[in-house]
Amino acid sequence: MAKKKVEYLCEKCGAKFPKWTGRCGHCSAWESLKELTSVASSRSTWVDSGNKPIPLNDIHVDSEAERWKTGVFEFDRVIGGGIVQGSFGLLGGTPGVGKSTLILQLLARIARLNKKALYVTGEESGHQIKQRSNRLLIRQEDILIMVESEVEQILNAMKEHKPDFIVIDSIQTLFTNQFTASAGSVTQVRESANLLMKYAKRNDVSVLLIGHVTKEGDIAGPRTLEHMVDYVLYLEGEKREQHRLLRAVKNRFGTISEVGLFKMTAKGLVEVSKPNNLFVDKFNNPHPGMAIFAANEGTRTLFLEIQVLVGDTEQKNPARTCIGMDRNRLQVIVAVLEKHLQMDFSSNDIYVNLAEGFRVIEPAMDLPVTAALLSSYLLKPLPPKSIFIGEVALTGEFRSVPALQERLYEAARCGFELVFLPELAVKTGKFSQKGVQVVSVKDVQELMSLLS
Ligand code: TYD
Ligand code: MG
Numbered sequence: 204m205a206k207k208k209v210e211y212l213c214e215k216c217g218a219k220f221p222k223w224t225g226r227c228g229h230c231s232a233w234e235s236l237k238e239l240t241s242v243a244s245s246r247s248t249w250v251d252s253g254n255k256p257i258p259l260n261d262i263h264v265d266s267e268a269e270r271w272k273t274g275v276f277e278f279d280r281v282i283g284g285g286i287v288q289g290s291f292g293l294l295g296g297t298p299g300v301g302k303s304t305l306i307l308q309l310l311a312r313i314a315r316l317n318k319k320a321l322y323v324t325g326e327e328s329g330h331q332i333k334q335r336s337n338r339l340l341i342r343q344e345d346i347l348i349m350v351e352s353e354v355e356q357i358l359n360a361m362k363e364h365k366p367d368f369i370v371i372d373s374i375q376t377l378f379t380n381q382f383t384a385s386a387g388s389v390t391q392v393r394e395s396a397n398l399l400m401k402y403a404k405r406n407d408v409s410v411l412l413i414g415h416v417t418k419e420g421d422i423a424g425p426r427t428l429e430h431m432v433d434y435v436l437y438l439e440g441e442k443r444e445q446h447r448l449l450r451a452v453k454n455r456f457g458t459i460s461e462v463g464l465f466k467m468t469a470k471g472l473v474e475v476s477k478p479n480n481l482f483v484d485k486f487n488n489p490h491p492g493m494a495i496f497a498a499n500e501g502t503r504t505l506f507l508e509i510q511v512l513v514g515d516t517e518q519k520n521p522a523r524t525c526i527g528m529d530r531n532r533l534q535v536i537v538a539v540l541e542k543h544l545q546m547d548f549s550s551n552d553i554y555v556n557l558a559e560g561f562r563v564i565e566p567a568m569d570l571p572v573t574a575a576l577l578s579s580y581l582l583k584p585l586p587p588k589s590i591f592i593g594e595v596a597l598t599g600e601f602r603s604v605p606a607l608q609e610r611l612y613e614a615a616r617c618g619f620e621l622v623f624l625p626e627l628a629v630k631t632g633k634f635s636q637k638g639v640q641v642v643s644v645k646d647v648q649e650l651m652s653l654l655s
């Protein structure tokens with residue numbers, strides 16, 4: 204008889220191990236490994252067993268699955284045109300970013316579509332939710348509120364009230380009484396999600412789970428949830444800043460390239476449909492170390508302000524600090540400048556900040572960061588009404604990036620006059636746009652001579 208395979212699961216991070224140890228080899232948590240019983244693992248799907256293979260042509264679908272357009276356009280767009288009936292999704296974000304606020308506003312819209320909405324919370328009292336909904340001016344809409352964290356109770360309520368749309372705030376507060384692990388542990392999060400998913404898929408109801416993101420960026424360890432669900436959305440933004448970006452990182456019903464933009468106000472989240480009209484005015488006053496980047500977010504162009512400060516230091520390890528961009532990319536840019544311009548930053552602290560709490564991972568930000576860095580170093584402002592777009596290669600050359608024509612178009616629309624682009628892109632792409640002058644930059648040497 205085959206020996207039953209025993210695996211151990213870290214309840215903190217979800218890593219699996221063949222042997223028990225006192226400390227997780229992945230996240231270094233103590234005493235966090237628990238035996239993963241075969242019961243737990245066999246349940247990790249909503250699909251019934253015992254199905255026979257059938258030809259694809261014999262499977263009939265009535266029509267396109269029904270989508271509910273919530274009317275919050277920034278949300279509908281990100282999710283691919285509305286919530287698909289019967290979908291199971293996840294909304295992640297750091298605590299306090301505005302997940303519950305967004306959800307309450309969505310539920311009100313869904314209630315207006317004559318859908319029955321159920322909001323389950325294990326985080327707040329009914330009282331607190333009422334206060335928030337008053338603030339959000341949600342008065343007439345009929346939303347069922349349930350303060351509960353036991354999955355079995357929630358399933359009973361779902362059977363009784365038959366809601367069309369259920370939000371769980373948050374998945375970390377749920378537990379099923381089939382397991383003894385504490386709420387928020389990987390086992391509870393995964394098994395609770397499984398039970399809900401089974402019900403949702405069999406009854407064709409839509410469920411959205413809210414999950415807190417830990418500092419490491421995981422939805423509290425249970426990465427496992429990301430592959431189970433139909434879509435994963437993240438609400439991003441700095442608490443003290445107004446802007447919030449809603450991003451899809453997985454979507455079985457649409458693309459993942461769209462981004463929704465909101466502003467947090469005293470009356471909740473407000474959609475921002477023409478973002479650049481808000482930002483552009485501030486850019487007319489260039490300072491040394493400041494550059495404007497035309498970021499490509501989904502089908503939109505956003506103008507973002509990059510600030511770089513190059514300061515002197517006596518420290519052996521000078522600072523390379525980045526807010527809103529990847530530190531490795533800054534290190535590459537510094538290395539390229541040191542190599543190809545024979546500059547020496549070993550006694551300079553370098554700080555990069557992307558204004559208003561935005562985050563960018565596009566390599567197209569290399570050129571504006573390089574320009575801002577040189578501008579700070581030389582103490583010379585960049586030309587007014589100018590923007591920069593391009594990736595830097597290790598050879599010191601600037602390289603082309605996607606969606607240049609769209610960015611040029613938006614630059615012209617918003618009143619920018621100069622656009623610095625990689626020479627390679629200008630040569631091959633013939634980019635032109637009435638109203639803006641394109642300046643081609645071959646490499647870091649040419650950029651330096653243009654600036655000084
Ligand atoms: P919340 O939705 O509770 O965040 P999460 O569920 O992601 O933890 O929102 C928290 C913050 O939003 C809180 O600090 C207050 C602020 N807020 C507003 O500024 N305006 C509002 O109308 C509401 C409801 C919240
Ligand atoms: Mg909340």
